[in-house]
Amino acid sequence: MTGAEGLRAHVVVQREHFVVDVSLQVPAGATVAVMGPSGAGKSTLLQAIAGLQPLDAGEIAVEGRVVDRVEKPRLRTEPMRREVVLLGQKPRLFPHLSARENVAFGPRAAGTDARAARAGADDWLARVGLPGSGERMPHELSGGEQQRVAVARALAASPRVVLLDEPLVALDPETAGDIRRMLRDQLVSTTTVAVTHDAADAVALADRLIVVESGRVTQSGLVRDVLAAPASGFVASIAGVNRLVGVASGGTWRSGDVRLTSADPASRALAATDGAALAAVFRPGDVRVAEAGQESWPAVVTRIEPTLGGVRVHTDAGAVDLSLDAAGGVAVGDGIRLRIDPALVRFVSVL
Known part of the structure; x- marks a missing residue:
């Protein structure tokens, strides 16, 4: 990352x-x-940046050059060519063109000599893991192979900005993992905005993360920082953590009968202001069902969800991961007690 300006966008669209x-x-x-x-408006954001969705207000600049601007009341500059490509869930290859000709299409349309464009296409196919496949037609390729060709076609056009709209969502986990690694390698020097529902995509591909809810940015920052300190229930769900909202009370976190402490210095500093709105964040895998006499809090089971390693028991006061054996006698409506090591709890401010 050079620090130079790649993409700057303020997108306002009435839904x-x-x-x-x-x-x-x-x-x-x-x-x-x-x-x-x-x-929430994620695809609308990408479509506006790509020029497929008119702005109601705002401005889009690519490498410092304004390519679209609308000022209220809808005074619009003439949109300019923005050299942006959008790669979506479907590869959308030209069915009548070979893999090589699909990839060569962008350079040829830009005026590159046909022979050079085809040679470049073969190079791109090799770079995305499909060497020697230039003659194959789209119907001869698997879904994952088609998506690789789509990536090669997008990047062969030498775009200033690449927009990814959940390109891995329709693929099986193994294929998605392979293409995720390929994208990480091939996009290393390309300005990219990647919309995803998968935290693994965000961690693997991105430097920073922004969260959009109901058309507004509700949280932003380094990917792991956002996932570690979720500012909303949505972020907590994708990060796979408990997020319980309460208040600071006597150096602890409290919500009703539940009181938690944290060994984290930053969390303890937040809890020092009585009445401050805080969320307690901790992983279900770190929670334990308490035995008699242990410091714990009461909870009522609301839902039991199967997981790969056992079950996740959701309660009105946080979730806990249990083995099948441990969860054998637990049912919805049961009252249980939970506990957690203070070293595994963080407090974050609630805005």
């Missing part, structure tokens, strides 16, 4: 029930992930 109003800035060569619930 049926809310306004998408999102600002982001991506340094040249960096990748920013965008996450949020379905219908």
Whole structure:
């Protein structure tokens, strides 16, 4: 990442029930992930940056050059060519063209000699893990292979900005993992905005993460920092952690009958202000079912969810991961007691 300006966007688009109003800035060569619930405005953001969705207000600049601007009341500059490519969930290859000709299409349209464009296409196919496949037609390729060709086609066009709209969502886990690693390698110097529902994509591909909920940015920062200190229930769910909202009380966190302490110095500093709104954050795998006499808090089982390693028992006061044997006698409606080591609890401010 050079620190030079890659993409700067302020996107304002009126949706049926809310306004998408999102600002982001991506340094040249960096990748920013965008996450949020379905219908939050993530795809609208990408379509606006790509020029497929008209702005109601805002501005988009690529490498310092304004390519679109609308000022209220809808005074619009003429949109310019923005050299941005959008890669979505479907590869959308040209069915009548070979893999090589699909990849060569962008360079040829830009005026590159046909022979050079095809040679470049073969190089790109090799770079995305499909050497020697130039003659194959799209219908002869698997879904994962088609997506690799789509990535090669996008990057062969030498875009200033690449937009990824959940390109791995339709792939099986093994194929998605392979293409995720390929994308990480091939996008290392390309300014990229990646919309995803998968925290693994954000961690693997991005430098920073912004969370969009109901058309607004609700949290942003380094990917691992955002996931470690979720500012909303949505972020907690994708990070796979408990997030219980309460208040600071006597150096601890409290919500009703539940009181938690933390060994983390920053968390203890937050808890020093009585009445401050705080969220207690901890992993379900770190929670234990308490035995008689242990310091713990009461909870009522609300849902039991199977997991790969056993079950996740959801309660009205946090979730706990249990083995099948340990969960054998637990049922919805049961009262149980939970405990956790203070070293495994963090407090974060609630805005």
